Amino acid sequence: GAAAAMGTPAGAEDALSRYRSPLVSRYAGAEMAFVFSERNKFGTWRRLWLFLAQAEKSLGLPITDEQIQEMEANLDNIDFKMAAEEEKRLRHDVMAHVHTFAHCCPKAAAIIHLGATSCYVGDNTDLIVLRDGLNLLLPQLARVISRLADFAEKYADLPTLGFTHYQPAQLTTVGKRCCLWIQDLCIDLQNLERARDNLRFRGVKGTTGTQASFLQLFEGDHSKVEELDRLVTEKAGFKRSYMVTGQTYSRKVDIDVLSVLASLGASVHKICTDIRLLANLKEIEEPFEKDQIGSSAMPYKRNPMRSERCCSLARHLMTLIMDPLQTASVQWFERTLDDSANRRVCLAEAFLTADIILSTLQNISEGLVVYPKVIDRRIRQELPFMATENIIMAMVKAGGNRQDCHEKIRVLSQQAAAVVKQEGGDNDFIARVRADPYFSPIHKQLDSLLDPSSFIGRAPQQVAKFLKEEVRPALIPYKSKMGGKIELTL
Secondary structure, three states: OHHHHOOOOOOOOOHHHOOOOHHHHHHOOHHHHHHOOHHHHHHHHHHHHHHHHHHHHHOOOOOOHHHHHHHHHOOOOOOHHHHHHHHHHHOOHHHHHHHHHHHHOOOOHHHOOOOOOHHHHHHHHHHHHHHHHHHHHHHHHHHHHHHHHHHHHHOOOOEEEEEEOOEEEEEEEHHHHHHHHHHHHHHHHHHHHHHHHHOOEOOOOOOOOOOHHHHHHOOOOHHHHHHHHHHHHHHOOOOOEOOOOOOOOOOHHHHHHHHHHHHHHHHHHHHHHHHHHHHHHOOEEOOOOOOOOOOOOOOOOOOOHHHHHHHHHHHHHHHOOHHHHHHHHOOOOOOOHHHHHHHHHHHHHHHHHHHHHHHHHHHHHOOOEEOHHHHHHHHHHHHHHHOHHHHHHHHHHOOOOHHHHHHHHHHHHHHHHHHHHHOOOOOOHHHHHHHOHHHHHHHHHHHHHOOHHHHOOOHHHHHHHHHHHHHHHHHHHHHHHOOOOOOOOO
């Protein structure tokens, strides 16, 4: 019907004939895409079955070296076509893969999945994937912080107009403003580390979390059941497992992980919004390739499309926290299966999206372009009004009357404001002060009174202290992973 009318062959199976998430097809990095791939998932299932068999054997169950070796030899020998056919027949993904693994391990077939429930492979794999995903995001985030720290250091002393309510405010510096971005990202770095370090393994807990099947396997020996749980947890690379579970690990764990990613999304959105606003002011621009086209209709345009992409995807990342919140709230008793389909989508999408916005932000931060003359021009437009207090103080020191001076300044500043707002002219307040004989005692001081560097307070010192005492130490664990620039597919 419709497909044929549009020229798509009926039953076509090529990639262009089937929807693929742009998170993978267009944006995500290969490493993160692999972590959430079917191959990694089912390969991890097989490793978990191996860990279980090895631990059961070491605790005295009748499992042979030959069976273990057979499993080890076939960990990645996965017949995905056979698994799909088995799942179609059995309507159960775990049992389909038990049968598929058993098919290539005939000697070990009888002991694969011994005493376990589906969540032994499903939930434990999810926890491994969450851990591995966080371990990929952490150095990515550290690289972004490192690039921005270099930028902040370079521009620590460059005065720029501050904004509150997006109205001109006291001066800050380009580097100090960047430190506000870095501080948010450092909080995210700490939160990601905490989320990773707090992850525990589900371990071997049985169908409702009581370990009844394993207690039966070990003929009532509680110590062996506990040791089995410890051994498998250790083999999977975790320091500890959750002491109590239902059939699944608590879905609050997913909330904890995705809330950290959502918070990262908020940080990136704020940073990239600031960059977009600065691009409009022509003070700072993101990288722009030599042959890049900003607009099909307006050839002169240099749109901040990387920052816009980050904001677009960060919004999606922030909304994903609603899924685990609702899932955890509706899990009945020891578990219900209404978590499964939702988690297949939201966990992968959260990590893929976080991966994309971090790689994009790294690319932006490696190529930010600053225009000091534009920044200075904007300062010069606003600084005269900000300098009024300094002018009054200088006049008083020169013997003037504060109230008389204040009134003179008020009149001249209102005249200058009218030129700016009603005539569209430049701020001529200082020219009016120079022309007024009343201010002759301080005419020679005006240039120094208007030096932007005298309006930035401790901004440069704050930058240096913050980078030295908080930022650089936080990056030490990632020192070996700081290399490599990001090239984006735009």
